[in-house]
């Protein structure tokens with residue numbers, strides 16, 4: 200290779216104007232997608248790297264470009280929090296909360312029905328780091344006081360619980376936790392920050408998998424952590440910086456688009472899901488329907504007291520009789536319901552849970568979780584009806 204070989208192209212093509220602006224006369228309805236690892240400073244003396252975007256925005260892409268910060272600001276507004284950090288996914292948001300508030304020798308409480316990977320993190324990495332996470336009955340309410348210790352730093356709530364859908368008495372749990380000086384964190388993914396007013400019910404910190412309802416189209420992974428208190432903001436911001444939890448501006452731009460239709464999607468999903476759930480409750484194959492708006496769901500009265508609506512994910516518990524292979528055949532036979540993880544998009548999904556670790560209210564291998572999408576409820580009902588033949 201010679202150094203004097205002619206450039207095969209105009210090198211100026213590789214150089215962009217560092218301050219691109221929309222040309223005069225162009226206006227659109229879309230938040231621009233601002234990408235960037237390097238962000239530029241005017242003078243060497245201005246150089247600084249600060250995670251706190253409120254103090255010094257745009258010092259390095261890791262802390263958020265305008266698109267990322269815009270999404271955070273809108274989630275904070277949606278949840279009526281003061282600050283919101285965007286994380287690469289919902290599980291990253293969970294990890295961030297633990298690592299912001301807990302250290303070696305600390306104790307945390309987690310409902311026995313929490314999102315599986317949260318329990319996995321607790322029993323794996325956190326245990327190795329000397330953080331003890333104890334599980335509790337999600338329906339414990341004010342009784343949680345008996346589990347609080349002088350070193351309890353963090354009390355998690357997740358309401359409804361993953362797959363088994365128990366609704367928690369968050370105000371009672373939060374009141375006891377606050378008396379003991381613990382931080383109350385809520386996984387508010389089900390409510391999308393809309394159906395349950397977390398801060399009004401005593402949460403200090405909320406997280407969501409934006410992957411679910413905010414994204415809304417099964418095409419991105421993002422999480423959020425929202426808080427009100429300045430000390431919590433600092434603890435979370437410093438931990439997020441140490442961990443280098445950057446979020447993609449492209450994914451954030453999709454989530455901003457998702458936010459625009461969140462209201463209509465949630466309203467339609469609620470209606471369609473209720474129609475399917477109520478039909479299932481009348482089927483002979485089904486022992487019980489675990490849907491927060493139905494009286495058969497543990498904690499239903501609290502849902503009526505505290506929530507403003509229900510969402511698209513729920514579970515059915517099948518009657519004894521059919522084998523696991525028959526339950527799998529039932530799920531395989533569904534045509535509109537696809538098989539896969541995650542939920543909150545436009546497509547209906549089904550997943551059997553044979554090995555749920557639930558010591559308090561076990562459902563054995565009878566539980567099938569459903570997510571209702573935007574297909575017509577009558578078509579979904581017909582789909583379930585033909586698939587039930589596999590259980591006979």
Ligand SMILES: *Cc1c(COP(=O)(O)O)cnc(C)c1O
Pocket residue numbers: 287288289290291314357361386388389407408409410411420421422541
């Ligand atoms: C999906 C989910 C998460 C994790 O979100 P990811 O973006 O998939 O990492 C956390 N909590 C709950 C309740 C979830 O359903």
